Amino acid sequence: MRRFELLMPTSLDEASRLLREREGDVKLIAGGASLLILMKSGVYQPSCLVSLQRIPGLADVHFDPGEGLRIGALTTHRVIERSPVVRERLPVLSEMARMVANVRIRNTGTIGGNLCQADSHADPPPLLLALGARVRAKGGKGTRTIPLEEFLLDYYQTALQPDEVVTEVAVPPLPAGSTAAYLRHTVRSAEDFPCIGAAAVVEWQDGICRQVRLVLGGVAAVPQRARQAEALARGRSLTEPLIGQMAEAAAEEVEPISDFYGSAWYKKRMAGVFARRVLLVAWAQRTGR
Amino acid sequence: MSGEGMGMALEIVGQSVPRSDGQEKVAGQARYMDAIDLPGMLVGRVLRSTVPHGRLRRVDAEKARRVPGVVTVVTGESLRRDGRLNPYYGPALLDQPVLAIDKVLYVGDPVAAVAAVDEESALEALDLIEVEYEELPAVFEPLDAIAPGAPLLHEGELKPGGLFVDLTDVHPVPGTNICNHYVMKKGDGEAGFRHADIVIEQTFSIPETQHYPLEPHSVLAWVDPSGRIALYANTQQPFIVRAQLADIFQVPPSHIRIMVPYLGGAYGAKCYPKAEPIATVLAWFARRPVKLTFTREEVFLTITKHATVVKMKSGAMRDGTLVARKVECYLGTGAYAEIGPRVSKKMGTNGAGPYRIPHVQMDAYCIIYTNKPPAGAFRGYGLPQVTWAFEQQMDTLARELRIDPVEIRLKNLFVDGDTFWYGERLNALGLRECLLKAAAAIRWGEPSQALPGKRRGKGLAIMLKTLTHGASIAFVKVDDDGTAKVLTSTVEMGQGSDTVLAQIAAEELGLPVERVSMAHPDTDFTPFDDKTSGSRSTVAMGKAVLLAAREARERLLELAAEQLEASVHDLEVRRGQVRVRGTDRALDVAQVVRAHFRSKGGTIMGRGEFHTKLAREEFWFAAAGAAEVEVDPETGEVRVLKYVGACDVGKAINPHLCQQQVLGGAVMGLGQTFSEEMVYDHGQLLNPSLINYKLPAFRDLPAQLEVILLETPYSEGPFGAKGVGESAVPPVAAAIGNALVDAIGVRLYELPITAEKVLKALEEAGGAGPVGAGGAR
Amino acid sequence: MTPIELSLTVNGERRALTVPPQRLLLEMLQRDLHLTGTKEGCGVGVCGACTVLMDGRPVSACLVLAAHADGHEVTTIEGLGRDGQRHPVQAAFLEWSAFQCGYCTPGMILAATALLQEHPAPSEEEIREYMSGNICRCTGYMDIIRAIQSCTGGAKR
Ligand SMILES: Cc1cc2nc3c(=O)[nH]c(=O)nc-3n(C[C@H](O)[C@H](O)[C@H](O)COP(=O)(O)OP(=O)(O)OC[C@H]3O[C@@H](n4cnc5c(N)ncnc54)[C@H](O)[C@@H]3O)c2cc1C
Numbered sequence A: 001m002r003r004f005e006l007l008m009p010t011s012l013d014e015a016s017r018l019l020r021e022r023e024g025d026v027k028l029i030a031g032g033a034s035l036l037i038l039m040k041s042g043v044y045q046p047s048c049l050v051s052l053q054r055i056p057g058l059a060d061v062h063f064d065p066g067e068g069l070r071i072g073a074l075t076t077h078r079v080i081e082r083s084p085v086v087r088e089r090l091p092v093l094s095e096m097a098r099m100v101a102n103v104r105i106r107n108t109g110t111i112g113g114n115l116c117q118a119d120s121h122a123d124p125p126p127l128l129l130a131l132g133a134r135v136r137a138k139g140g141k142g143t144r145t146i147p148l149e150e151f152l153l154d155y156y157q158t159a160l161q162p163d164e165v166v167t168e169v170a171v172p173p174l175p176a177g178s179t180a181a182y183l184r185h186t187v188r189s190a191e192d193f194p195c196i197g198a199a200a201v202v203e204w205q206d207g208i209c210r211q212v213r214l215v216l217g218g219v220a221a222v223p224q225r226a227r228q229a230e231a232l233a234r235g236r237s238l239t240e241p242l243i244g245q246m247a248e249a250a251a252e253e254v255e256p257i258s259d260f261y262g263s264a265w266y267k268k269r270m271a272g273v274f275a276r277r278v279l280l281v282a283w284a285q286r287t288g289r
Numbered sequence B: 001m002s003g004e005g006m007g008m009a010l011e012i013v014g015q016s017v018p019r020s021d022g023q024e025k026v027a028g029q030a031r032y033m034d035a036i037d038l039p040g041m042l043v044g045r046v047l048r049s050t051v052p053h054g055r056l057r058r059v060d061a062e063k064a065r066r067v068p069g070v071v072t073v074v075t076g077e078s079l080r081r082d083g084r085l086n087p088y089y090g091p092a093l094l095d096q097p098v099l100a101i102d103k104v105l106y107v108g109d110p111v112a113a114v115a116a117v118d119e120e121s122a123l124e125a126l127d128l129i130e131v132e133y134e135e136l137p138a139v140f141e142p143l144d145a146i147a148p149g150a151p152l153l154h155e156g157e158l159k160p161g162g163l164f165v166d167l168t169d170v171h172p173v174p175g176t177n178i179c180n181h182y183v184m185k186k187g188d189g190e191a192g193f194r195h196a197d198i199v200i201e202q203t204f205s206i207p208e209t210q211h212y213p214l215e216p217h218s219v220l221a222w223v224d225p226s227g228r229i230a231l232y233a234n235t236q237q238p239f240i241v242r243a244q245l246a247d248i249f250q251v252p253p254s255h256i257r258i259m260v261p262y263l264g265g266a267y268g269a270k271c272y273p274k275a276e277p278i279a280t281v282l283a284w285f286a287r288r289p290v291k292l293t294f295t296r297e298e299v300f301l302t303i304t305k306h307a308t309v310v311k312m313k314s315g316a317m318r319d320g321t322l323v324a325r326k327v328e329c330y331l332g333t334g335a336y337a338e339i340g341p342r343v344s345k346k347m348g349t350n351g352a353g354p355y356r357i358p359h360v361q362m363d364a365y366c367i368i369y370t371n372k373p374p375a376g377a378f379r380g381y382g383l384p385q386v387t388w389a390f391e392q393q394m395d396t397l398a399r400e401l402r403i404d405p406v407e408i409r410l411k412n413l414f415v416d417g418d419t420f421w422y423g424e425r426l427n428a429l430g431l432r433e434c435l436l437k438a439a440a441a442i443r444w445g446e447p448s449q450a451l452p453g454k455r456r457g458k459g460l461a462i463m464l465k466t467l468t469h470g471a472s473i474a475f476v477k478v479d480d481d482g483t484a485k486v487l488t489s490t491v492e493m494g495q496g497s498d499t500v501l502a503q504i505a506a507e508e509l510g511l512p513v514e515r516v517s518m519a520h521p522d523t524d525f526t527p528f529d530d531k532t533s534g535s536r537s538t539v540a541m542g543k544a545v546l547l548a549a550r551e552a553r554e555r556l557l558e559l560a561a562e563q564l565e566a567s568v569h570d571l572e573v574r575r576g577q578v579r580v581r582g583t584d585r586a587l588d589v590a591q592v593v594r595a596h597f598r599s600k601g602g603t604i605m606g607r608g609e610f611h612t613k614l615a616r617e618e619f620w621f622a623a624a625g626a627a628e629v630e631v632d633p634e635t636g637e638v639r640v641l642k643y644v645g646a647c648d649v650g651k652a653i654n655p656h657l658c659q660q661q662v663l664g665g666a667v668m669g670l671g672q673t674f675s676e677e678m679v680y681d682h683g684q685l686l687n688p689s690l691i692n693y694k695l696p697a698f699r700d701l702p703a704q705l706e707v708i709l710l711e712t713p714y715s716e717g718p719f720g721a722k723g724v725g726e727s728a729v730p731p732v733a734a735a736i737g738n739a740l741v742d743a744i745g746v747r748l749y750e751l752p753i754t755a756e757k758v759l760k761a762l763e764e765a766g767g768a769g770p771v772g773a774g775g776a777r
Numbered sequence C: 001m002t003p004i005e006l007s008l009t010v011n012g013e014r015r016a017l018t019v020p021p022q023r024l025l026l027e028m029l030q031r032d033l034h035l036t037g038t039k040e041g042c043g044v045g046v047c048g049a050c051t052v053l054m055d056g057r058p059v060s061a062c063l064v065l066a067a068h069a070d071g072h073e074v075t076t077i078e079g080l081g082r083d084g085q086r087h088p089v090q091a092a093f094l095e096w097s098a099f100q101c102g103y104c105t106p107g108m109i110l111a112a113t114a115l116l117q118e119h120p121a122p123s124e125e126e127i128r129e130y131m132s133g134n135i136c137r138c139t140g141y142m143d144i145i146r147a148i149q150s151c152t153g154g155a156k157r
């Protein structure tokens, strides 16, 4: 690898200051799983890296009745996968974390790094978006909280300011009686980013579907919410034909982009198939079928 | 007299003895190139072309030379200016410069090389080399490259490599990108087709893929004060690389010494010169040891498996009897011929399939230059490509004629006594048995039961491959402590040659296998071997080792006969003891050696050699594959429920290792079938790493993977053995392609079989599953 | 570039060393500590040839900065056996000849060791899933599965 300088601040303020001082020629490094690949291939050649690893308190996971699960940015996928709090409060998040990459990458790759990388085929974004997660970031101008929908802007682009560091992801508690599911569809090998990731969160009231959030990852630059499909179900009881209609609507409204994982045509088809499948899972959880 | 000759019960051959390299390998102590360093060693790095075809207007390395830590920067121009070197090499044609001269021919063509004290300085230097290209029109697909008006890659006349007798007939077609055109004819093709009840014509295609050994190419080269050149290199062919380097440096081959440690896999990727010319040139200019290890991306840009288009036409009678076949293969060999001409020959020889066909016309085996990385030897030498075609065509015929696919193959396949294309008598094939066993193992004829919403089907494929030409020589020395060392230049790259060759020697010498060890290749001291590839080590080198061991054994027995005062004919050696048969008069082999030399030291030697007769196909190895698949008609996903690989190995010297060869070959075949493909955009490789080039992983394995070994002894092979390194690979894709048709009624012609292609084909055939429950089409 | 000072435990031994900032854990093991049993097969986290255990957990040494191993405990293939004795997983790989070229083997053995720590008696499904991030290009995997099963009393030769 090419030479660079490595700075290891011990506080967020210091990190943010270093980012400001070196603006343009500096990168934060968390686990390094994504960043180092891009540096090896020469896509990025920053002369300086600022490591987050010595900043205390960034890897905690706890439950806060108001804000829900608060997951520190440096929390690894593996910790989310195995965390008792996550398993208790949001088992779907733990199940999703287990599908990310392989066990080694899950041991070093962090949730903050994953979101900041803003890879269009990553697993966490569609589910976290369906769950209404918010990203907290700290920079020179203080701390702000950004809904994930506004955080992810484009391929590899987020709403972060150059001197901001993501400190945590907050996932609100599921309303009582909700169910949530995530499915991924790999096409080249099981050891791959998903071609499509599909997440559904359904809020139930007396057997009626009060609200659905249906999100599809991998189809476009950022995860797509299938709002028309969601609208179809609002206030109705789910049936297989209704889920079928929702799937069709979802396929209809996404505008996929062709890439390594499939053509626009294929992804549109899979958007429908996996919208249906993920809704069926969320429905089955509710009915216990 | 020998164990083999007398048909005595075998003690070591036929046993799954533990691998001799096992202890080192599980301890992480086995020495590969990454553990070999020299004091003062420099690090080499290569600058590569960023355009697919262009003239080099300017290569300016001045700034790079000034980077602290940089010792040498070499360009094509410096090679030419120096004048002492011949910068062109190539096993078939001298068409490849060590570093680009005047022109670059693909994205990744080496342009300049740097040797520096560390990697960082070398990289900094690479960044500072200024290159100006004048881009030329480029051509990427073989069929485009032979279209009229296609840009020419090699403009001048190309000299033959002069290395191999079987390649003396390689001739580029002047004014075209065709670097070799291989023709083979039997009977009268057109008449055959006129006669047929049914004629089928199909076109198949196979993309470039990678061998992807986990270990990249790596070389440590130095020039000693006397001017001799030495290298550690992870090559499958030390002697051939030595010959090529000798031509480059204009020195006798013996001025170059090549030593080969363990290889971390090869599969054909480490045949012929790879990193050696650049590394050696760097060391030669730097006058210091230079280690050059290719990055992963560079490995992708160094060698591929040939992308191929196969046009195949077959005529058959109503009862399934084949009467005529016409095959055209268009191999894209990339920017340099490499060993492509031999791949095309092998593909030609085996390309009509292992069937009796009176009229065969393989009239256009073209091997075509394109602006892509060079393609060369890949496990199976052309068979993986062409089997995808002929075995799918066989199934098509069976379906059209409503004949069972096994039946139609049985009706046509070669059996012992048939005549092969050049007139040789086929013998010891085992092809029919492979087919029948594989079919039985997959429960051929019993319908598959699919889960609701899924579809299942079965398919099979067979193949027959010939041995590659070459010579192998072995020495066996028995030392005064009763141990034996076997000196060969066979490369242990994972196939288990160290273990198997030691078993052969131990069996023949009558020594416990632990008392036999193998030397690793060192061209100064181990005898010549053509190559470790083409499934030839067990049979060709195995035979040489057997003969060498036999000679040493005979000498031992002569000595023991004197010492024991018995007739040689009454002696036997087993488990390290020479014994007068039926008595307890015995001497340990160690005692025999010592007594002869009347000292604590002494060595008994034996020598053996094996070579194939020219242009003759000496022996054949057969294989079959059978698959059961399950298709999800909504997504197009294909899951292999069961795969069976059946291979005839002649004699399994070490059954466990043979089984593993078949398993490994089958899984490699699965990768070629489902996921492996190099993807380019205007000659730029888009997936030069495992992030987007997908190899099969544990979770991609079939639920069941079964191996069947058959043993139809080959009279010339050691203990009847044939090769097994390649045979499991070729049938996989076609067996799965055929199973797909059985499951969903659609055939794919283009590899790899992706979920998307399956869904698209299903859709076109009107059989895709619904999206929503109501079916959103 | 300011070099980085590290102190960590490698195979049970405390080590203090100074490395350039861009040093990767894999390079540090191979070049600075001459522990060449850890292999590089892809450099991008996919193949697992570089698997080492950091505080008992498998990681890709090719994608970890050496600086990030500061203060941690690293186990490589060289440190797996104790007192010259083979670790049971090494013994099982040997027994089953669960390798050919051997380039994936150190990583496979470490990954399998971590798996067995977590699930002392994994099913074949669990083995396939946990190990799936370790690529073997040679063996076709089946003998590796059997070797791991044999550690739990599963497969018998
Ligand atoms: C082999 C492999 C397979 C993978 N498979 C999957 C998969 O299947 N699904 C999936 O979702 N992901 C997958 N990934 C991606 C993986 O999840 C991410 O690499 C990982 O989560 C990134 O985390 P990191 O801590 O390593 O980030 P880093 O590599 O350290 O950083 C990534 C980017 O985020 C920035 N960054 C990191 N942390 C912060 C922060 N706190 N604040 C601001 N910016 C920050 C960095 O500057 C950098 O630009 C895979 C990766 C690999 C290598």
Ligand code: FES
Pocket: C039, C040, C041, C042, C043, C044, C045, C046, C047, C048, C049, C050, C051, C060, C061, C062, C063
């Ligand atoms: S070398 Fe690190 S995972 Fe492949």
Ligand code: FES
Pocket: B214, B264, B265, B494, C099, C100, C101, C102, C103, C104, C105, C135, C136, C137, C138, C139
């Ligand atoms: S043994 Fe060669 S890669 Fe696994």
